[in-house]
Amino acid sequence: SIEVLVSEEKVKRAFPQNRFLSAATGSFLGILFPVCSCGNVVVARRLLKKGVPASGGISYMLASPIINPITILSTFIAFSYSLRIVMGRILLTFLSAVVASLILSTKNYVPLKEGEEDHHIHHSHLSKVEQVFHHAESDFLLMGRYLVLGALAAAIFQTFISRQAFLSLAGNKVLSVFLMQLLGILLSLCSFADAFVASSFVHLPSFSKIAFMVAGPMTNITVSILYAGTFKKSFVLKLILTLFITIFILGVIGTYITGGK
Numbered sequence: 001s002i003e004v005l006v007s008e009e010k011v012k013r014a015f016p017q018n019r020f021l022s023a024a025t026g027s028f029l030g031i032l033f034p035v036c037s038c039g040n041v042v043v044a045r046r047l048l049k050k051g052v053p054a055s056g057g058i059s060y061m062l063a064s065p066i067i068n069p070i071t072i073l074s075t076f077i078a079f080s081y082s083l084r085i086v087m088g089r090i091l092l093t094f095l096s097a098v099v100a101s102l103i104l105s106t107k108n109y110v111p112l113k114e115g116e117e118d119h120h121i122h123h124s125h126l127s128k129v130e131q132v133f134h135h136a137e138s139d140f141l142l143m144g145r146y147l148v149l150g151a152l153a154a155a156i157f158q159t160f161i162s163r164q165a166f167l168s169l170a171g172n173k174v175l176s177v178f179l180m181q182l183l184g185i186l187l188s189l190c191s192f193a194d195a196f197v198a199s200s201f202v203h204l205p206s207f208s209k210i211a212f213m214v215a216g217p218m219t220n221i222t223v224s225i226l227y228a229g230t231f232k233k234s235f236v237l238k239l240i241l242t243l244f245i246t247i248f249i250l251g252v253i254g255t256y257i258t259g260g261k
Contacts, residue, residue, distance in 0.1 A: 015056040019108070022056035023101040027094050029056075030064030037065035037191045037217035041226040048112060054105035062243070063097040065191035065217040066090070075213070078195035088210045092250055096214060100242045104235070111232035173260050176208040177251040181244070184216030185224075191217035205260045211251035219243050 015022045035043055044061030048054070065071065067090055079085040104110075180201070189197060194216050198209040217223065219240050227236045 015052050017053060019053065019055045019102060019105060020098070022053040023059040023098045023105075024094075026052075026056035026059035026061075026101065027063040027097045028067055029060045030066070030068035033064065034068030034070050035064050037220065037223050038226065040064045041223065041230055045112060045230050048110050054108045054110045055101040057110060058101035058104055058239075059097040062100060062218050063093050066093040066214065071191050071195075074192055075195040078199045080199075085206060085210065088206060088254065089213050092207075092210050092214045092247065092254065093218075095250055096218065096243060096246050099246050100239065103242050104239060111235045113230060113232065173205055173208075173255045174252050176204050177211045177255055178248060180204065180208040180212040181215040181247055181251065184212040184214075185220050187216065188220035188222045189216055205255045206258060207251050207254035210254065211247055214251075215244070215247045218247070 015025055033043065040061050043064070044057050047060060048057040072086060072090070075086050075089055076082070184194070187197070191213075194213050198212050201209055201212075224236070224240060227239060231239070
Protein backbone atom coordinates (compact mmCIF):
# COMPACT_ATOMS: atom_id res chain seq x y z
CA SER A 1 0.00 0.00 0.00
CA ILE A 2 2.96 2.35 0.61
CA GLU A 3 4.02 1.84 -3.01
CA VAL A 4 0.61 2.88 -4.36
CA LEU A 5 -1.07 5.18 -1.85
CA VAL A 6 1.87 7.28 -0.63
CA SER A 7 3.73 9.42 -3.13
CA GLU A 8 7.52 9.54 -3.27
CA GLU A 9 7.48 13.23 -2.35
CA LYS A 10 5.38 12.66 0.79
CA VAL A 11 7.63 9.83 1.94
CA LYS A 12 10.77 11.90 1.44
CA ARG A 13 9.30 14.87 3.32
CA ALA A 14 8.54 12.67 6.33
CA PHE A 15 12.26 12.00 6.85
CA PRO A 16 14.82 14.73 7.63
CA GLN A 17 17.83 14.76 5.30
CA ASN A 18 20.22 14.86 8.27
CA ARG A 19 21.46 11.28 8.75
CA PHE A 20 21.09 11.21 12.54
CA LEU A 21 17.65 12.84 12.56
CA SER A 22 16.52 10.52 9.79
CA ALA A 23 17.71 7.50 11.78
CA ALA A 24 15.94 8.77 14.90
CA THR A 25 12.73 9.36 12.94
CA GLY A 26 12.84 5.89 11.42
CA SER A 27 13.36 4.31 14.84
CA PHE A 28 10.05 5.66 16.13
CA LEU A 29 8.01 5.34 12.93
CA GLY A 30 6.83 1.91 14.09
CA ILE A 31 4.53 3.70 16.53
CA LEU A 32 2.50 4.84 13.50
CA PHE A 33 3.15 1.79 11.30
CA PRO A 34 3.52 -1.21 13.66
CA VAL A 35 4.82 -4.41 12.09
CA CYS A 36 6.20 -7.70 13.38
CA SER A 37 9.77 -8.86 12.77
CA CYS A 38 8.79 -10.35 9.40
CA GLY A 39 6.77 -7.55 7.81
CA ASN A 40 9.35 -4.88 8.66
CA VAL A 41 11.71 -5.93 5.87
CA VAL A 42 8.99 -5.62 3.23
CA VAL A 43 7.96 -2.15 4.41
CA ALA A 44 11.57 -0.96 4.72
CA ARG A 45 12.30 -2.16 1.20
CA ARG A 46 9.36 -0.12 -0.11
CA LEU A 47 10.50 2.96 1.82
CA LEU A 48 14.05 2.71 0.49
CA LYS A 49 12.76 2.31 -3.07
CA LYS A 50 10.70 5.48 -2.52
CA GLY A 51 13.91 7.39 -1.84
CA VAL A 52 13.89 7.52 1.97
CA PRO A 53 17.38 8.32 3.36
CA ALA A 54 19.28 5.09 3.97
CA SER A 55 19.72 5.73 7.70
CA GLY A 56 15.96 6.24 8.12
CA GLY A 57 15.00 3.15 6.16
CA ILE A 58 17.47 0.94 8.01
CA SER A 59 16.53 2.23 11.46
CA TYR A 60 12.82 1.73 10.71
CA MET A 61 13.50 -1.83 9.60
CA LEU A 62 15.44 -2.59 12.80
CA ALA A 63 13.34 -0.77 15.38
CA SER A 64 9.74 -0.98 14.14
CA PRO A 65 9.06 -4.56 15.34
CA ILE A 66 10.00 -3.47 18.88
CA ILE A 67 9.14 0.22 19.22
CA ASN A 68 5.45 -0.11 18.43
CA PRO A 69 2.30 -0.11 20.60
CA ILE A 70 1.69 -3.87 20.42
CA THR A 71 5.21 -4.93 21.43
CA ILE A 72 5.44 -2.25 24.11
CA LEU A 73 2.13 -3.38 25.64
CA SER A 74 3.06 -7.07 25.52
CA THR A 75 6.40 -6.32 27.21
CA PHE A 76 4.64 -4.26 29.88
CA ILE A 77 2.23 -7.12 30.64
CA ALA A 78 4.83 -9.91 30.44
CA PHE A 79 7.06 -8.21 33.00
CA SER A 80 4.25 -7.45 35.46
CA TYR A 81 3.85 -3.82 34.43
CA SER A 82 7.55 -2.97 34.84
CA LEU A 83 8.25 0.39 33.22
CA ARG A 84 11.98 -0.14 33.81
CA ILE A 85 12.06 -3.15 31.49
CA VAL A 86 9.89 -1.44 28.88
CA MET A 87 12.01 1.72 28.85
CA GLY A 88 15.20 -0.35 28.85
CA ARG A 89 14.00 -2.28 25.80
CA ILE A 90 13.01 0.91 23.97
CA LEU A 91 16.33 2.60 24.81
CA LEU A 92 18.49 -0.36 23.78
CA THR A 93 16.48 -0.74 20.56
CA PHE A 94 16.73 2.95 19.71
CA LEU A 95 20.48 3.16 20.34
CA SER A 96 21.22 -0.08 18.48
CA ALA A 97 19.10 0.91 15.47
CA VAL A 98 20.57 4.41 15.25
CA VAL A 99 24.20 3.28 15.66
CA ALA A 100 23.85 0.48 13.10
CA SER A 101 21.98 2.64 10.59
CA LEU A 102 24.57 5.43 10.82
CA ILE A 103 27.47 3.02 10.39
CA LEU A 104 25.87 1.31 7.39
CA SER A 105 24.58 4.42 5.61
CA THR A 106 27.75 6.48 5.25
CA LYS A 107 27.20 6.67 1.47
CA ASN A 108 23.41 7.04 1.84
CA TYR A 109 23.02 3.91 -0.25
CA VAL A 110 21.55 0.51 0.55
CA PRO A 111 22.32 -2.30 -1.93
CA LEU A 112 18.85 -3.72 -2.54
CA LYS A 113 18.42 -6.84 -4.60
CA GLU A 114 15.98 -6.53 -7.47
CA GLY A 115 12.59 -8.10 -6.81
CA GLU A 116 10.67 -9.87 -9.51
CA GLU A 117 8.21 -7.00 -9.79
CA ASP A 118 11.07 -4.58 -10.49
CA HIS A 119 11.28 -6.03 -13.99
CA HIS A 120 7.62 -5.30 -14.78
CA ILE A 121 5.99 -2.08 -15.89
CA HIS A 122 2.98 -1.18 -13.79
CA HIS A 123 -0.22 -0.75 -15.78
CA SER A 124 -1.72 2.70 -15.32
CA HIS A 125 -5.21 1.40 -16.05
CA LEU A 126 -5.28 -0.57 -12.80
CA SER A 127 -7.23 1.00 -9.94
CA LYS A 128 -5.38 1.88 -6.75
CA VAL A 129 -7.01 -1.03 -4.95
CA GLU A 130 -5.89 -3.42 -7.68
CA GLN A 131 -2.38 -1.97 -7.54
CA VAL A 132 -2.28 -2.43 -3.75
CA PHE A 133 -3.15 -6.11 -4.13
CA HIS A 134 -0.67 -6.46 -6.98
CA HIS A 135 2.18 -5.15 -4.82
CA ALA A 136 1.05 -7.17 -1.81
CA GLU A 137 1.12 -10.33 -3.94
CA SER A 138 4.60 -9.48 -5.24
CA ASP A 139 5.91 -8.83 -1.72
CA PHE A 140 4.38 -12.05 -0.42
CA LEU A 141 5.91 -14.16 -3.18
CA LEU A 142 9.26 -12.43 -2.81
CA MET A 143 9.52 -12.73 0.99
CA GLY A 144 7.44 -15.86 1.62
CA ARG A 145 10.11 -18.27 0.43
CA TYR A 146 12.69 -16.75 2.79
CA LEU A 147 10.24 -16.66 5.69
CA VAL A 148 9.51 -20.39 5.34
CA LEU A 149 13.21 -21.23 5.12
CA GLY A 150 13.99 -19.11 8.19
CA ALA A 151 11.16 -20.62 10.22
CA LEU A 152 12.41 -24.12 9.37
CA ALA A 153 15.95 -23.29 10.46
CA ALA A 154 14.70 -21.74 13.72
CA ALA A 155 12.55 -24.81 14.46
CA ILE A 156 15.60 -27.07 14.05
CA PHE A 157 17.60 -24.99 16.54
CA GLN A 158 14.72 -24.92 19.04
CA THR A 159 14.47 -28.71 18.85
CA PHE A 160 18.12 -29.51 19.41
CA ILE A 161 19.39 -26.68 21.65
CA SER A 162 18.50 -26.89 25.35
CA ARG A 163 17.49 -23.69 27.13
CA GLN A 164 18.92 -25.15 30.36
CA ALA A 165 22.32 -25.40 28.68
CA PHE A 166 22.32 -21.63 28.30
CA LEU A 167 21.08 -21.01 31.84
CA SER A 168 23.82 -23.15 33.39
CA LEU A 169 26.45 -20.86 31.85
CA ALA A 170 24.72 -17.55 32.50
CA GLY A 171 25.93 -16.72 36.01
CA ASN A 172 28.50 -14.27 34.68
CA LYS A 173 27.04 -10.81 33.89
CA VAL A 174 28.91 -10.42 30.61
CA LEU A 175 28.35 -14.02 29.57
CA SER A 176 24.64 -13.82 30.41
CA VAL A 177 24.18 -10.93 27.96
CA PHE A 178 26.05 -12.81 25.24
CA LEU A 179 24.16 -16.07 25.77
CA MET A 180 20.71 -14.49 25.99
CA GLN A 181 21.45 -12.47 22.88
CA LEU A 182 22.48 -15.66 21.10
CA LEU A 183 19.39 -17.47 22.37
CA GLY A 184 17.15 -14.71 21.03
CA ILE A 185 18.75 -15.13 17.62
CA LEU A 186 18.38 -18.91 17.60
CA LEU A 187 14.80 -19.11 18.90
CA SER A 188 13.55 -16.58 16.31
CA LEU A 189 10.43 -15.61 18.25
CA CYS A 190 7.92 -13.00 17.13
CA SER A 191 8.58 -9.57 18.65
CA PHE A 192 4.95 -9.39 19.78
CA ALA A 193 5.40 -12.44 22.04
CA ASP A 194 9.09 -12.83 22.94
CA ALA A 195 8.71 -10.84 26.18
CA PHE A 196 6.71 -13.68 27.72
CA VAL A 197 9.60 -16.06 27.09
CA ALA A 198 12.19 -13.55 28.33
CA SER A 199 10.27 -12.96 31.56
CA SER A 200 10.60 -16.66 32.44
CA PHE A 201 14.36 -16.21 32.97
CA VAL A 202 13.69 -14.78 36.42
CA HIS A 203 17.21 -15.15 37.85
CA LEU A 204 19.07 -13.40 35.05
CA PRO A 205 20.01 -9.69 34.98
CA SER A 206 17.39 -7.44 33.40
CA PHE A 207 19.63 -6.28 30.59
CA SER A 208 20.49 -9.81 29.53
CA LYS A 209 16.74 -10.34 29.07
CA ILE A 210 16.48 -7.02 27.25
CA ALA A 211 19.36 -8.05 24.97
CA PHE A 212 17.36 -11.21 24.21
CA MET A 213 14.32 -9.09 23.26
CA VAL A 214 16.35 -6.73 21.06
CA ALA A 215 18.76 -9.11 19.32
CA GLY A 216 15.98 -11.56 18.50
CA PRO A 217 13.72 -9.30 16.39
CA MET A 218 16.72 -7.57 14.78
CA THR A 219 19.00 -10.49 13.92
CA ASN A 220 17.21 -13.81 14.41
CA ILE A 221 17.52 -16.61 11.88
CA THR A 222 14.23 -15.91 10.15
CA VAL A 223 14.76 -12.17 9.71
CA SER A 224 18.41 -12.68 8.68
CA ILE A 225 17.24 -14.88 5.82
CA LEU A 226 14.72 -12.17 4.89
CA TYR A 227 17.60 -9.68 4.87
CA ALA A 228 19.53 -12.01 2.57
CA GLY A 229 16.59 -12.09 0.18
CA THR A 230 16.35 -8.30 0.13
CA PHE A 231 19.90 -6.93 0.30
CA LYS A 232 23.29 -7.84 -1.13
CA LYS A 233 25.25 -10.41 0.87
CA SER A 234 28.07 -8.07 1.96
CA PHE A 235 25.56 -5.58 3.40
CA VAL A 236 23.71 -8.31 5.32
CA LEU A 237 26.92 -9.60 6.89
CA LYS A 238 27.94 -6.09 7.96
CA LEU A 239 24.44 -5.42 9.31
CA ILE A 240 24.28 -8.56 11.46
CA LEU A 241 27.84 -8.19 12.77
CA THR A 242 27.34 -4.49 13.60
CA LEU A 243 24.09 -5.21 15.43
CA PHE A 244 25.50 -8.15 17.37
CA ILE A 245 28.49 -6.14 18.63
CA THR A 246 26.42 -3.01 19.36
CA ILE A 247 23.69 -4.84 21.28
CA PHE A 248 26.27 -6.81 23.25
CA ILE A 249 28.27 -3.71 24.28
CA LEU A 250 25.15 -1.73 25.21
CA GLY A 251 23.70 -4.73 27.06
CA VAL A 252 26.86 -5.16 29.14
CA ILE A 253 26.97 -1.42 29.92
CA GLY A 254 23.31 -1.53 30.97
CA THR A 255 23.94 -4.59 33.15
CA TYR A 256 26.74 -2.88 35.07
CA ILE A 257 24.88 0.43 35.38
CA THR A 258 21.91 -1.38 36.95
CA GLY A 259 24.15 -3.51 39.16
CA GLY A 260 23.17 -6.74 37.44
CA LYS A 261 19.58 -6.53 38.69
